[in-house]
Amino acid sequence: MKKYLVLFALLLSFLAFTAFASDSFDNTSLSIGYSDGEIVISGSFDNTDNVSGTYHIIAASYDQSGVLKDVKVSSRPIRSGTNGFIMGADIIMTEQNVKVFVLTDKMTPICDVAKRTFRSLRVFAIGNSFSVDAMQWLYGIAKDAGYDHVVLGNAYIGGCSLSTHRNNANSGNAAYIYYKNITGTWTAAENKSLLYCLKDEDWDLITLQQASTYSGQPSTYEPYLSELIRYVNHNKTNPNARIAWHMTWAYAADCTQSGFANYGNDQFTMYNAIVSAVQQKVLTNDGISFVIPSGTAIQNARTSVIGDTLNRDGYHLDLQLGRYIAGLTWLHAISGKPIDEITYVPSTTAIPEYYLRIAKESVKNAVAHPYEITQSVNTKEYSPEMDYDLENYDLIDWEPLGSTYYICTYGTTRYNADNAPYNNTQYFISSKIFSKSELPNGTLIVADTGYKYRPEGWESLDKAASKRASETSEAVTVVDDAWWGTYNYRAFNISTSNNSNIANKTAEVIPHFRIYVPKG
Numbered sequence: 001m002k003k004y005l006v007l008f009a010l011l012l013s014f015l016a017f018t019a020f021a022s023d024s025f026d027n028t029s030l031s032i033g034y035s036d037g038e039i040v041i042s043g044s045f046d047n048t049d050n051v052s053g054t055y056h057i058i059a060a061s062y063d064q065s066g067v068l069k070d071v072k073v074s075s076r077p078i079r080s081g082t083n084g085f086i087m088g089a090d091i092i093m094t095e096q097n098v099k100v101f102v103l104t105d106k107m108t109p110i111c112d113v114a115k116r117t118f119r120s121l122r123v124f125a126i127g128n129s130f131s132v133d134a135m136q137w138l139y140g141i142a143k144d145a146g147y148d149h150v151v152l153g154n155a156y157i158g159g160c161s162l163s164t165h166r167n168n169a170n171s172g173n174a175a176y177i178y179y180k181n182i183t184g185t186w187t188a189a190e191n192k193s194l195l196y197c198l199k200d201e202d203w204d205l206i207t208l209q210q211a212s213t214y215s216g217q218p219s220t221y222e223p224y225l226s227e228l229i230r231y232v233n234h235n236k237t238n239p240n241a242r243i244a245w246h247m248t249w250a251y252a253a254d255c256t257q258s259g260f261a262n263y264g265n266d267q268f269t270m271y272n273a274i275v276s277a278v279q280q281k282v283l284t285n286d287g288i289s290f291v292i293p294s295g296t297a298i299q300n301a302r303t304s305v306i307g308d309t310l311n312r313d314g315y316h317l318d319l320q321l322g323r324y325i326a327g328l329t330w331l332h333a334i335s336g337k338p339i340d341e342i343t344y345v346p347s348t349t350a351i352p353e354y355y356l357r358i359a360k361e362s363v364k365n366a367v368a369h370p371y372e373i374t375q376s377v378n379t380k381e382y383s384p385e386m387d388y389d390l391e392n393y394d395l396i397d398w399e400p401l402g403s404t405y406y407i408c409t410y411g412t413t414r415y416n417a418d419n420a421p422y423n424n425t426q427y428f429i430s431s432k433i434f435s436k437s438e439l440p441n442g443t444l445i446v447a448d449t450g451y452k453y454r455p456e457g458w459e460s461l462d463k464a465a466s467k468r469a470s471e472t473s474e475a476v477t478v479v480d481d482a483w484w485g486t487y488n489y490r491a492f493n494i495s496t497s498n499n500s501n502i503a504n505k506t507a508e509v510i511p512h513f514r515i516y517v518p519k520g
Helices: 002-018 129-135 138-144 162-171 194-200 224-235 258-263 267-281 294-302 321-335 353-368 506-512
Strands: 025-035 038-047 054-062 068-077 081-090 095-104 114-127 149-156 176-181 186-192 205-208 242-246 290-292 393-395 444-447 451-458 476-478 489-496 513-518
Touching: 025 095, 025 114, 038 054, 038 095, 038 114, 054 081, 068 081, 114 129, 114 194, 114 321, 129 149, 129 242, 129 321, 138 149, 138 321, 149 194, 162 194, 162 224, 176 194, 194 224, 205 224, 224 242, 242 321, 258 267, 267 294, 290 321, 294 321, 294 353, 321 353, 444 451, 489 506, 506 513
Parallel strands: 114 149, 114 205, 205 242, 242 290
Antiparallel strands: 025 038, 038 081, 054 068, 054 095, 095 114, 149 176, 176 186, 393 513, 444 476, 444 513, 451 489
16 A cells, blocks of 8 residues: 555646646536535536546545545546546545646646635543533534534543543443534434444544532542553544643532532632643643643633623533633634634524634633633623724714604604604604714614614705615614615614603613714
8 A cells, every 4th residue: 555655746746747638528517526525526517539448536634734645536437428426535634735636547627726725623522511511513613614524422420520421431331322413403312332433433633621519629630540541641642632631621610519618619710720730730741742621711701791601500611601601712722723704603692703803712711721710801782883993993973862753755844842743752862863974884883782762854945855774673784786776865763672651761772772983
C-alpha cells in the first residue's frame, strides 16, 4: 500500500501542474460535495472525438501538510456522447484536502482538477447527564462553524462517576445508553459497553468527566482517571485521537440536590472546588490534552443580565440557553476557532441576538481564562433593540402627545379630545409627522411587549391618504423602501395591546415606543 501511495503521489504531483481538460472532451464538469458522511464526487463530459477506452476518477486525500494519505480510484468505459458519473469517498481525517482527477488510459486529463477541503469533528463523551446537556446543540453549532462531517457519541449513565466508568470498562458491563448524532438528531441504543462505543467510530476526541456531586472533590479522581485514560488509549481506533476533560458547572444557588451539601449549599464554594480539583488532578495528568471549561462559561454568563437562571432543576442546564452555552464552549475549546460568526441557535425565541452575544462573550472569556470568573459587560435588562449595535444609532425624540391620534384617510390633523371624530383619544399617544429624510432606511422602530402602534402615512401633506395601515405589535421594524411604499410622510399612534385608558399614563407609556435612526 505504501508503494502504491508513493507512485500515485508522483503521478498526481505531476498532474497538478498539467491537468487541464483535453480538447477531445467537451461540456466537462467536476464537483466535490458532501452527503450523509461521505465525500461525493460528481461530473460529466461529452466525448466529442469518440475516444474509446477507459476513464479513471481518482480522488486523492492529503493532510494539512500536503502529504498524500489515501487514494480512491473508479474506472469506467468511455461511452460515445455524454458520460455522467458519481463516486463516493470516505472522510478519513479531521482536516482533509481532496483533489479529484478524471483521466483516460493514456493519462490524458478529461476535466480540470477539482479541489476541496473537508473538516471533520468526531467527538465521543464518556459521561452522564451533564455530557448530554453539553452536547445537545453541539451538532448544529459545529455545522455552522464550517464542519462538513460531524459525528457525536455519548456513553450515558445518569450520575455516573469516574469510578463507575472505570469499573464498567474493566468488567465490560453493557450498562450504557449510547446516544449518537450523525444527522442533527440524537438516537439512543441501550445496553452498550464502553468498548462497543469506543470502537464504533474513529473518534477524533474522547472526553471524560466526573459526576457533578464529586466534581469538586479531588480525592474522587484517582486512580480512576488514569486507569480510564489507559483504557481509552488502548482501545481507541484512531491513534491520533486526543482525550479532553469536561469541567462541569456549579449548581444554581437555590439547588436542593443532596450533593450540594458537599459544598455548603453555596454556588461559589462549589465552583472554586471544581476549579481546584481540575488544577490538582487533571492539569497534572499528561493523558489529558486540554480542558473544556463549561463550568466557567456558565459562571461567566451568570454575571450578566441572564443571572442565575441557566438551570432547569437547580443542577441540569436549561434546555435552550444553558445547553447552548455549554455546547458553544465545547466547540470553541475543541477547535480553537473564532466563534463570532456563528449564528445557529436552537430557538431564536429562547436565545435572541442579545443572549447570543452574552453566550459568546461568556464562552470566549472562559476559554481564554478557564479557571476564573470574568464579569460580563452585558448587565442591562433585555430589550429588542439590543439585538442591534446601538452605537451606530441615535435615539430620537418622536415628540409624543398624549390623548391624540391621526386618521390618515381624513388628512394630517392630529386629533385631540376637542376635535376627534370619535370619543376615544384616551387610548392613544401620537408622534409628530416624519418625512422620509427624517426616518431613512435602516431606522429601527421598537415597541415593547404589551404595546402596539399604527404607522399612518401620506403621499402629500395637503391630501388625505387613500388607505390606512394596520396596527402592529412587532417588536422591531427596520425601515426600508417597502415600509415607505408610496408614502413620503409617516406618523404613529401608540396604544397598549389591551386598549387600556392611558390618558393619565402618558409619561409611563412614552419609554415603551422608541425610534433609532442610523448615525450619519
